[in-house]
């Protein structure tokens with residue numbers, strides 16, 4: 001019996017007016033892009049009435065799950081008030097004061113609407129501050145979909161070049177080809193390679209940008225030696241360090257990966273969890289860098305600082321600020337990891353789990369450690385797809401790349417149900 005009949009019918013209807021029937025092509029996934037009717041806390045219901053435990057969390061933002069009372073209340077109150085002034089209002093500083101208090105690098109804050117925009121803004125600031133044109137980024141990292149950002153995110157193994165000096169590759173048709181001239185691509189988790197890139201492109205690199213945890217290519221953790229290199233090498237060479245905390249921010253810890261690793265970058269980008277699921281992104285950093293936007297670095301945005309986003313950020317950050325909600329999310333994630341790992345061992349499956357509590361990934365691989373994007377190419381993708389597909393039938397909603405997000409409202413009940421479901425799936429492998 002097909003559990004997804006209504007989703008299939010809605011997709012067919014949507015495709016007549018909405019390109020591909022989905023709002024983001026990343027969401028077009030097997031068995032059919034599901035259409036949802038409702039969500040509560042850590043759970044979702046689709047239009048066919050199937051229930052799921054949600055581990056996709058809208059690709060990360062729903063750190064408080066669905067319809068958290070604090071957010072519902074804030075949105076309800078804000079709905080009665082003007083939805084945009086295109087001018088100043090008090091909630092803007094209510095939100096930036098909270099970000100400043102939590103994010104170690106945030107001497108000053110600015111708002112945008114998406115992570116892609118925040119990344120574009122900090123790169124411009126870095127180029128203006130250093131007078132250099134290249135951004136050094138790492139293979140397998142995602143920093144948004146715009147021309148400059150979408151380089152060597154998912155490089156084709158045939159064109160990606162040497163492991164120690166990857167060849168920059170465009171990730172989309174229609175991209176301006178000469179963006180690679182403003183880019184340096186470096187293997188991740190390799191301080192010596194970072195040093196070599198700076199030697200090769202002496203005085204050309206404005207900034208090094210990294211996802212502090214490589215969440216977009218399998219939630220890989222940075223090694224201590226690499227973190228030391230990240231802190232030291234750009235500074236020694238006159239470049240800035242940028243943390244793209246669009247995923248790790250307000251998820252890994254209240255102060256994001258910066259707090260977790262004890263590293264304060266010059267600039268950082270935020271999105272996703274900052275407003276608990278309402279549209280908002282932000283960037284922050286050293287005062288003199290941020291203030292360059294007052295003297296020649298152009299930046300703007302119709303929806304910047306919009307009241308709904310601001311109210312959502314204030315409500316979300318107030319829940320997160322004392323650390324207990326994220327400590328809980330990370331604890332639930334560790335329980336899941338332990339349970340899934342032991343179920344895999346029991347079933348004799350070669351499984352590696354990488355990441356931290358509230359964001360981790362499953363890799364069906366024979367490798368004992370995964371350090372960078374190229375290591376993930378050895379993952380058994382077919383097995384992963386089968387796991388995701390069968391988990392869906394068991395009521396687990398997972399992202400298509402095997403990444404699992406855990407919120408502050410997942411409880412031991414969801415963990416228990418999930419481990420039972422995973423055990424059933426593994427027993428059929």
Ligand SMILES: Cc1ncc(COP(=O)(O)O)c(C=O)c1O
Nearest residue numbers: 114115116142143144244246247
């Ligand atoms: C690390 C990182 N940076 C930037 C972005 C782009 O954010 P957005 O999709 O809001 O443009 C994403 C999106 O997933 C991301 O994961």
